[in-house]
Amino acid sequence: SAVISQKPSRDICQRGTSLTIQCQVDSQVTMMFWYRQQPGQSLTLIATANQGSEATYESGFVIDKFPISRPNLTFSTLTVSNMSPEDSSIYLCSGGQGGSYEQYFGPGTRLTVT
């Protein structure tokens, strides 16, 4: 299974600012995804990070608010832009191999917006 790390593990940010979260996988993975998990809630998919092309966003999430980069098969970033307190959440990345169904998660980034 892939080992996934994220940076930072947590941050406290002021409203109106932006934060970029990094996701690193220890092996090449075809698929990478970004999820949001609000306190006590389930996981909601933000977008699929596509290597070499624009990310595919789910309904309710837009590129201007959550720009995503994926320069190669082991790394992706998610930026939370122009933050408001409603963006306070845990953000998780996951990865999976093409042709394999299993997905593994990073440890998450706990974001608090004040």
Add this chain to the structure above:
Amino acid sequence: GENVEQHPSTLSVQEGDSAVIKCTYSDSASNYFPWYKQELGKRPQLIIDIRSNVGEKKDQRIAVTLNKTAKHFSLHITETQPEDSAVYFCAASGAAGNKLTFGGGTRVLVKP
């Protein structure tokens, strides 16, 4: 799109008893159904999964069953232990490497 519903939202069992969590899905094209365990402050961990060509899968004290006709699948934990206390999520996916749609989660508490 896919919709996954999970029940119950909370489950309290005595140590040694069994726990059952049920999920239903809406998209008949879904063919992969994983279960994740998430302990407080930790990442979701894949504990067992099942594909649509299999009706049941077992791994030690945990098992998953799938009823494609009824579009529901269940997680069974036998001989529960305090370390089984966590939030469990079911999910569904339509293809290898495809995105997962999660159920709402079940908070399991195993009382010693």
